Amino acid sequence: CRHSQCHSHGACEAPSDGGDNLVCTCDLGYSGEFCETTVNGHLSTPLTISVIVVIVGLVILAFVFAKIRQRQKRNKRKQLAAQQGYNVSP
Incomplete structure (x- = not known):
């Protein structure tokens, strides 16, 4: 053999x-x-696609979260500058 x-x-x-x-x-x-x-050959393609979709979804979610945090920090800086009497343009 x-x-x-x-x-x-x-x-x-x-x-x-x-x-x-x-x-x-x-x-x-x-x-x-x-x-x-x-035995799991028929599952490999759908499983791979599912994993890729989950990863892409997490990347998009992280990007959206980062943009929201960035906007919140910018607004907070503007509020602090306005409270301290700095000239802040909108």
């Missing part, structure tokens, strides 16, 4: 019925005659 026969995702073993053909016993997460199929 060659190492590549089970795509490095399983072990070659003799069949339980005593036949001549070797059988792949797949590692967790792999299936198929030669362990060529990932």
Whole structure:
């Protein structure tokens, strides 16, 4: 049994019925005659897209939060300057 026969995702073993053909016993997460199929392969694309959407959403949320804080600080500085009698343009 060659190492590549089970795509490095399983072990070659003799069949339980005593036949001549070797059988792949797949590692967790792999299936198929030669362990060529990932069990979660159908989930990888939607999962990747979901993670990207969450990350982009968090970046947008952080940007909006930073802009709000920046505006609050600017308004506070203007109020302090006005209270101390500095000439403040709107």
